[in-house]
Amino acid sequence: MDKTSSSVDIPNDIPKKKDKQEVPASECTQNEILEKYDIFSNVYTSSDNLSFVDSEEDTSSKNLDDSKNKNILSLTVHNIVNIYPNNERNREFKKYKQKKIEEKRKKEYDEEREIIEQKKKIYEEKRQKKLHIYNVEKKKKKLIEKEKYNKENIEYNYLMISNHFDYLMQNGKHRDIYFSFHDMYISPMRLYYFASASVDQIYYLDLSRKWLPDNYVSIILELCSRKRVKILNLSFNKITFRGLGHFAKFLSRNKSLFCLNLENNDLTNKGQNVDELNKLLESIKNNKGIKILNLANTNMNKSNGEKMCEMLEANNSIIEMNFENSNFTREQNCQIINCLIRNKNIWLKQAEIEKEENDKMEKEESYMHAYLMSVESSIIEIENRENRRNLNKMIYVDMWREEIKQKELKEEAILETLEKEHENRIKNARKKKKKKKK
Structure with a gap:
């Protein structure tokens, strides 16, 4: 099959029946053109309807005005679509394209998985190294602590306990x-x-x-x-x-x-x-x-x-x-149990008697405590009253002293004014006598 047999200009009226020798060459050329320019990839993945034909015609007509170099290819694609709107060739191309996409996805997925596995290996190696270092340090610390404990064990048993006992006795916790x-x-x-x-x-x-x-x-x-x-x-x-x-x-x-x-x-x-x-x-x-x-x-x-x-x-x-x-024997067991019941009843009676006595003592203590509190409060009230009386007396004494001082000051002021007036009168009288003599 020669590739030169595919011409650029394809007639619009093509008969439905073709020879068996011409089909494979046209199919190869169409697949190469469609794969090269990737025209039908988005169309087939979206739907199987024939609406893509009109949209492709519109886009091809717009591209004819934009560029002169793509005129021939766009016309060929336009003619191919018009001639074979929904036939086996387009379906085969769709399957071929889907296979290509799946192969690419598988390759990408395998590459990503390999990268992730490598990262996991690196991370696990680092983690194992850190864990080994941590375990070694932990074992060292435990060995050091054991050595310290073994050294200080005798001191703990003979000195620390005695010090603890001394502390308990000093603080009254021996009970x-x-x-x-x-x-x-x-x-x-x-x-x-x-x-x-x-x-x-x-x-x-x-x-x-x-x-x-x-x-x-x-x-x-x-x-x-x-x-x-x-x-x-x-x-x-x-x-x-x-x-x-x-x-x-x-x-x-x-x-x-x-x-x-x-x-x-x-x-x-x-x-x-x-x-x-x-x-x-x-x-x-x-x-x-x-x-x-x-x-x-x-x-x-x-x-x-x-x-x-x-x-x-x-x-x-x-x-x-x-x-x-x-x-x-059974008799011995019964006798022992009866004695224990008797002893327990005696102990309970004694406990009740002691409880009653303790309650009485507590009541008496509470009564005495209340009486002492009342006596102390009355004593405090009496002392407060005496203190208030003394304070009132001191206040009255201070007030009386202040009044006496004020009276003395007023009397002194009056005496001074009288003395001044007397002096003025004597002066005036002397002046009048001098005038009469003249």
């Missing part, structure tokens, strides 16, 4: 001290140190879950006796029947402790050595200070139950007691 060894290693030397610390009273001493053996019992009880501990928690330790003798001696003398917790300690060697626990209960019989006793999971048996019933019958101060998982 609110709650001390726990939950994160500290316990040794006998450390307990002796706290026993000799400058604190008069520790309200709550927590030594639970430390697996302390019987060797620590004497030191702990000495600390409790020196610091007048109110609540002692020794649950979940390794205290056995060998350490109960120290508790018996301590409870027979001490009256400040009112709560003792010995939960989950094998105090009877699994029920084989019961006598030491009975001695402990015997020492509690005459102790009126203990209100709460926890002996749960301590492997107690029936003999301990009998001793506990005797102790509760004699002791009316124990209000609350935990003897869970003990091998007591």
Whole structure:
């Protein structure tokens, strides 16, 4: 197919049927011209109607007047449009143009995506470097802090706590001290140190879950006796029947402790050595200070139950007691519960009586306070009245003094005027005498 076969001047009357050999050459030339000047790109994307033909004719006629160089091309396009207004060739060109546009868009999208991926890689590399640097610095700081803590741990345990105790004692806060060894290693030397610390009273001493053996019992009880501990928690330790003798001696003398917790300690060697626990209960019989006793999971048996019933019958101060998982009989359990109910009722009655007495005392105090306030107010009123009277007297005295001064001044002025008049009369009389002599 020769490209020279396409002539510039195309006749207006072209038959509908053409030879098969002429079609491809004309199609190639038309596609090249339309692609070169991009005439139908906006038309086909907007609509498939034939209104673009008239608009194209108008534009072609205007371009004929403007430029002479485009006359031939505009005429060719005009003739092509008139000859093939809506046929397969224009549709093929539309598809061809859409493919070109899609290919361009895909290329642009791929290029943008590659650029974005490269930027993401660069950003991730920078972020990972910064994160690595941050983690290294954080680890260094943690190591430095650990070293400082390890160096100052002994000073914290022995000096800082003593200073804190001194501060509490100086400010009168010894009743609110709650001390726990939950994160500290316990040794006998450390307990002796706290026993000799400058604190008069520790309200709550927590030594639970430390697996302390019987060797620590004497030191702990000495600390409790020196610091007048109110609540002692020794649950979940390794205290056995060998350490109960120290508790018996301590409870027979001490009256400040009112709560003792010995939960989950094998105090009877699994029920084989019961006598030491009975001695402990015997020492509690005459102790009126203990209100709460926890002996749960301590492997107690029936003999301990009998001793506990005797102790509760004699002791009316124990209000609350935990003897869970003990091998007591049903009768012993009922007797213990009845004793505890009796003790609680007694305590409630005493509390009510004390409350009534306190209310009476508060009323009397309020009445006395009101009476004292009234007396003080009356005294203040009397003093104010006397002060007002004195002030009034002083005011009247000042007024009288001022009046006397004014009168004296007036009298002096009158005397001066009289003296002047007398002098004038004497002078006039002398002048008259002189005139008569002449």
